Amino acid sequence: MSVDTPVPGSGAAAPPADREPDPRPRRRTDPGRTARGRFLRRVWRLHFYAGMIAGPVLLLLALTGVVILYTDPIQSVLHRDLFSVSERASTVDLDRQVASAVASIGDGAEVVSVTPPQAADRSTRVDVLRDGWDTARSVYVDPYTGTVLGSMKEGDDLVGLVNRLHGFLNNDAVTVPLPSLAHLVDPTNHPSAVVDIPLGSLVIEIVTVWTLVLAISGIYLWWPRRSEKGKRLFSVRWSKGGRVRWRDLHAVSGVGLAGILVAFVVSGMPWSDYWGEDWRAVASTVTPSAEPEYTSSPVTIGELDRFGRQIVWSDRDRAVAASDPTWTEGPATIDWDAVARIGREEGMVPGYSIFPPATSSQGGSALGAVTLVNHWPQRLDEQRTVFLDRFSGRTLGETTAADSGILARATDFGVNMHMGTQYGVVTRVAATLGCLLVVASLVTSYAMWWRRRPTGTAGLPRTSARRDTTHTRGSIGLVVIAALLAVVYPSFGLSVVAILVLDAGRQYFVARRRSRAAGEVLI
Known part of the structure; x- marks a missing residue:
């Protein structure tokens, strides 16, 4: 029965004979409930599109990340003939x-x-x-x-391939000039106001921040509301089957994943080419590291890092100690055996590396010291670099995590957690679980999308033809969260602007098509 048809005995007037009854159902008149419903749908659309943006890259990072977590045992098996001796x-x-x-x-x-x-x-x-x-x-x-x-050439084995896939877009074939925020914060160490950032690295950075949006919106959708009393939060309705079962699996794995995912994102961002360098400038300016007690050379510890693995994040800008150029009582450089003996006496963690005296990348003899660096990745309390005079072997000084500023030390802690080394087996198991939950969450989300989409369509969320001008506390909070993320991660802000423009254009054309189909005039 049409909502416009008068009910016998109700006294309602019939529509005029010259006007067709309106076949459209009346909308609910409760503006608060409508606003909440529209906001919930808006969050769901945001979650859907965030999954489309971040999902494929997240899946690749999770699968390769599991392998990277177990680099040492995998290489010990694959290269036993090189690593093991009698x-x-x-x-x-x-x-x-x-x-x-x-x-x-x-x-x-x-x-x-x-x-x-x-x-x-x-x-x-x-x-x-x-x-x-x-x-x-x-x-x-x-x-x-x-x-x-x-x-073996570095990176030629399975683990090397996986590492390249983990950062598969991080190459400098195509670069994008961007303003350097680090220049504004620390112009001395970052003299260039414009930096060329690899396009792929920028894409990964943007996708990584969208992962935060994915996690936050997913928690909101999962969180029980007043109208959902008795909602199952941590169980799967196996007997229901179909989309209900997939939805429960997605919710349970997603909630278990959210905290780990946020930790992975925050701890992984310092490696990015754009935001990472900006953060390094902020960390060193706001909470500077302790001044070295040794005489510095023009060489930085970061210049010793030929493979991208040995040097901890906070040490890259530290200066290597300078050897005494007036030494004349011994050989030009102490031998390797003497350095190894001193390393044992200094208590370096087995697996540490010895870097010979370096020459500055700017050219000219640096008279740098012999540098001993504990193996990376490591625990925060194992972070240590020792400098030896290249002529006498005398210990010139050292750096540890305690010498770093609070922000740099917190970043190193996050990196160690990201690599699964900070708390040993516990951290590695948690990181492995996080990678597996990423795979489970993505697989279940794609299964849900495939089941709900109408045959022959992409199954994208529908956009209302009506313009929603209501504002709830949730919508205001959503804007505030987006603004905060845009301030902390400027590249994310640029992506939000681009998506809003594209989505506005899409909504306009969808509304226009629907109005034409209904025979209305779009004003």
């Missing part, structure tokens, strides 16, 4: 091991770093760079015989 009574000098590694490469080889054996059954790793090479090669030597076991 323990014997005595070892040969480290200098002889390094010489064997250099000889295996040939003329023009330069030692980049040396990693003494991490355990009695492990080999010595010598990273060597040769003229004309873009990247170094790791040569593995038996510490008991000095025999070269073989070599």
